[in-house]
Amino acid sequence: MRKSLLILILTIFILTSAPAMAGGGKTDVNQIGSINFTDKVVYFQSHTSDPAEGNWITMGCPNEGRRIQLPQPIKLTYSGPKYVEYGGAAGTLNKDEEESYTITYPSTNSYTTLPVYLPNEDVSMYFHGETGLEGENVDIYLFKLTSDCAYGLLDAFQAGDIENLNTLFQDSVDEEYKKYSTQLGDCGDLSDYDLECPGEGQYCIVMVQQNDDGSMTVLSSTAFVVVESELCVSSPSSIKKGDELDISITGAANENACTYGAILIKEQAYKANIEINSDGTRDGTSVIINDLDLIDEFDITSSNYRSKLTRNELQKEIQTLIGEGNGAIAIGEAGQKTLSLTAFDLPVGCYYLLVGAYNPEKGLVGLSQLEVEIKSKGNSNSNKKEENEEKHEPEKNVKTKEQCQQFVSNGHRVKFEFTKGATSVGYVEFNAKKTAGSIETIIEELKGRSSNAPVEPEGEVYKHLNIRVGDGGFANSNNIENAIVGFRVSKKWITENHINMDAITLQHFNGDQWDSLKTDKVDEDDEYLYFEAETPGFSPFAITASKNVL
Incomplete structure (x- = not known):
């Protein structure tokens, strides 16, 4: 560059x-x-x-x-x-x-x-x-x-x-x-x-x-x-203080010819206080951004402004602009799609992660932004629910699977729709409280109880499910709110098993026990009844009901 x-x-x-x-x-x-x-x-x-x-x-x-x-x-x-x-x-x-x-x-x-x-x-x-x-x-x-x-x-x-x-x-x-x-x-x-x-x-x-x-x-x-391409950036939404931040990037056209870069900036330092001071002459003019003299630092007035910066020089210049202790930068070799940001010396707090792809012939071809939180060590390893959510189901217990990817942006309602009908879940939606970039949601319809739930739920079970939203424990109350799961139940199953339709409920395993969620019928057709349930989190679910007393 x-x-x-x-x-x-x-x-x-x-x-x-x-x-x-x-x-x-x-x-x-x-x-x-x-x-x-x-x-x-x-x-x-x-x-x-x-x-x-x-x-x-x-x-x-x-x-x-x-x-x-x-x-x-x-x-x-x-x-x-x-x-x-x-x-x-x-x-x-x-x-x-x-x-x-x-x-x-x-x-x-x-x-x-x-x-x-x-x-x-x-x-x-x-x-x-x-x-x-x-x-x-x-x-x-x-x-x-x-x-x-x-x-x-x-x-x-x-x-x-x-x-x-x-x-x-x-x-x-x-x-x-x-x-x-x-x-x-x-x-x-x-x-x-x-x-x-x-x-x-x-x-x-x-x-x-x-x-x-x-x-x-x-x-x-x-x-x-x-931009030419929509970048898909995979990065944890939070890391423990002392860890490095590992990210992977895909989606850029001719991706092996691109150079990828990532900048992590502390939220409080992400500002632009620009001061222009001048005595009316070129040599007596300074442009200061966040206390850094831009003209002196980047040698703007010199005759060699066409010269190229090496990758290491560019990293050093941008790190100077960010300020020590306010963030980190990593620029890979051409075609290097995984980067590791040195974050072990950064303080606890919320950060913006900006990721870009640069093609030497076309310039900037991809740009994305996520939010990352650096947590103290004591707070990061105490949540057993997140550990349960990250435990993947053995393939032998997965009957069918469907996935959907959407961009998650702070302040917006995000809806993942599963149009193939491979499982009983039709959609998952929630309000995003943080920008996390492209997030994948996976629905697994299981042959039996989820491996993350040690006990069976009460009632007649229609389907056992796993719903995973993102990686690294993203789907928690810090990042999302007002989450809803839309699902369907076969009328044939209801008739054959003498099911009380008013008692059909989605249950969620919270890490310790099964909770019955607020579930409402929203529609029906010749084959199915359709429901929505409000959920505080994701992973193990069961669609259950009680039988009519004959």
């Missing part, structure tokens, strides 16, 4: 994830500043922390599960002169000379998470503008970001030649963009605007307004990613 690509990512994050400047050519909307090029004046619309009126872009989500948590809070502060000349252009920020200017990103879920799209999915955007923009005509530019974009911009800044906007635009972007034109609706908003299905790559959206005097107003901008 090149230094310039890393710098590009960080620059895009600064300029798009938390737009620093904004303004317009109208008197009834807020301007924060402008840049005067020789061929055009560009105004920037102001941003506030108001999610409805703050002039922000949000992205529609293709799938409830594929969202990446952004650092929170995201706050950008500029401390420097209000007027700067550089490379033939001049910038003005509408503030007092000694005043700092701060932008804080809205804290709602739509703003603090980033959707990850696949190539066949529609990309849609929303604009939440201030009321004074109602009815305005706007242009939406969709840029595909490449290494050539980075080189074009960096070359121009190195040469001090940014005076002509059209030349700068063509030299850096060339033909890698699309333009859409539309009109803002009520209250200056734009709802569910379709950007079609762009191919895989990293993209930037810039919304502008062409003014009558030939100037241009940048209303807002943001970034998103379209």
Whole structure:
């Protein structure tokens, strides 16, 4: 990976994830500043922390599960002169000379998470503008970001030649963009605007307004990613302090040509406090993210910014950005799909795990995020229920089996549907309290009692079952809630065994005894009765009933 690509990512994050400047050519909307090029004046619309009126872009989500948590809070502060000349252009920020200017990103879920799209999915955007923009005509530019974009911009800044906007635009972007034109609706908003299905790559959206005097107003901008493949990441949801975190990754196209990387970041350290300090000169400017001087650390102003970082150098640089004691990083060799993160010296707490796949010819081709908890040793080995859930059933006792995989994302209802009808269970669903990535649920219909249950349940047994959700004891009250099992019972079995239909119940073995779960009939057809049962956990189950007294 090149230094310039890393710098590009960080620059895009600064300029798009938390737009620093904004303004317009109208008197009834807020301007924060402008840049005067020789061929055009560009105004920037102001941003506030108001999610409805703050002039922000949000992205529609293709799938409830594929969202990446952004650092929170995201706050950008500029401390420097209000007027700067550089490379033939001049910038003005509408503030007092000694005043700092701060932008804080809205804290709602739509703003603090980033959707990850696949190539066949529609990309849609929303604009939440201030009321004074109602009815305005706007242009939406969709840029595909490449290494050539980075080189074009960096070359121009190195040469001090940014005076002509059209030349700068063509030299850096060339033909890698699309333009859409539309009109803002009520209250200056734009709802569910379709950007079609762009191919895989990293993209930037810039919304502008062409003014009558030939100037241009940048209303807002943001970034998103379209990956070639949906990564399947297998990792425990929790580990004991002192252990390493082992993960495996599959799902990337041409996976043996990819380089896989994983970053573990402590939740409290996952923030972006960005400070830009300047005396009006290039050498006197610093960009500090979470107390790290980005320009000095990554040598941005040097002439060798095109040089490549080795894998070890890149790991070291990113570890420095994360901060010691706040997380860990691992980057494998090409084709290495299992990684081990050194987590033994990390403190107890909740962490974000970001996993990516990089193809040298295509760039980023897969991106996923999970949540991991590091627990103290005393708390991690005391739960016998989790040990029972992880004990697999002997194959000789398994009659039939069916499995389903879904993406589990914090705050969303997840439903695993078993459409083949191989067992009596039709679906399993629950509310996720943590993001865990792709999780597999397995239903086993058994020939006899589960090996995890030492005693038989009371009543007539229709079916013995095992239901396993994920690995590593994921399905516990810390991670899920309001879980439901949907199942069916044969009317033929009910008639032949003189079963009291009102007494059909799903029982769950809790590690010590069988518990009868709240079970309700929800439907029926010519062959089956259909039920739902609320369950506090998973693994051994039995569908039972009592007989009618004749």
